[in-house]
Amino acid sequence: MGYFPNGTAGDAFYETHCAGCVHDEEWREHERNPCPVWNAHLLYSYQLCNEKGLPGKDILDMLIPHDGSGCAMQHPSPKVLAARDERGRLQLRLLDLQRAAERTGSR
Secondary structure (H helix, E strand, O other): OOOOOOHHHHHHHHHHHHOOEHHHHHHHHHOOOOOHHHHHHHHHHHHHOOOOOOHHHHHHHHHOOOOOOOOOOOOEOHHHHHHHHHHHHHHHHHHHHHHHHHHHOOO
8 A cells, every 4th residue: 555654755656656647637737636546545544554454455555556566547648648758859859959069069
C-alpha cells in the first residue's frame, strides 16, 4: 500500500506516478474528480497500514504494491504524452543546432 512515512515521500510518489496520469488529469486541470486510487490512499492508508487480512488493506496493497512498481492503475495522459513528445522534439532540434554550430565553428 502507498503508506508514506512523510509528506515529501508522498509528494515524490505523486510526481513520479500520478502527475502525468489520465486518472488525475481532471483534478490537475479543474480541481475536481481526483484519482480514486490516490484519494483512497490519502483517506485510509494511515488507518490500515498495520492491519492484516482486512479487505480494504488488501485492496490498497493491490493498487499501490509494496514492490515499488508504482500504481497499478497508472495510465499516461495523452495530453502529457503530447507535451513530452513536443519537449523531446524541441530538445532534439536544439541538439541539432548545437552540433551544426560546432561543425561550423560558431557558437
